[in-house]
Every structure is written in structure tokens, then in C-alpha cells.
Amino acid sequence: MIEKTQLLLSANRALLFNIIKAVRFIFVKVEDSILLLNVFTERSLTDDEKDIYYAMAGEISGDFEEIDDSCTNVTFIVTDDEFETIEQDGQLVYARHEER
Helix, strand or coil: CCCHHHHHHHHHHHHCCCCCCCEEEEEEEEECCEEEEEEEECCCCCHHHHHHHHHHHHHHHHCCCCCCHHHCEEEEEECCCCHHHCCCCCEEEEECCCCC
């Protein structure tokens, strides 16, 4: 069983210097030995930009033997919805400041 604190620390370490301007929120979760990474963006990301978050998922899964890295799931969601209205599945590891 992966502790929530350890997962958050791993995710934050993997995020260092790897957040692009278009990213609004990032949630992380482990379910049935599968790492789920949900990246909410304001626009579609290029393949190079997506690679940053695939690498992030790889860094996190590398920290835990309990995670099956062959089944890691990174999802990119383009939305301009407010934080309070999005489906918040997992632990929030990044949220961009936004003016209202």
C-alpha cells in the first residue's frame, strides 16, 4: 500500500521544472497498482509537451515497486471549467493561480 504522503512527495519531485504554462491542475492516484495521472490544460498539448508528463509518470512509478509501470495511465483534459466544478479524482499535486 502506497502512503498518500509518499505519493505526493514523489509527484512533487517529478514536477520540479516540468510545468508548462498551459497546465491548470494535476491530480495523481494509484488504483489497483496502476498510476493514474490527470492533467487539466487550457489547450491541447503538443506531443513534446505531453512527453513531459509521460516522463513524470515514469519517475513516480519508478519510486514504487507496487506500481505496474506497464499500465500507467496519463490523461490530458482540455477545459476552462472552474476548479470547483471539475471532477477531482485523486490527490491534487498542482494548481495554477487563476484570476476570477
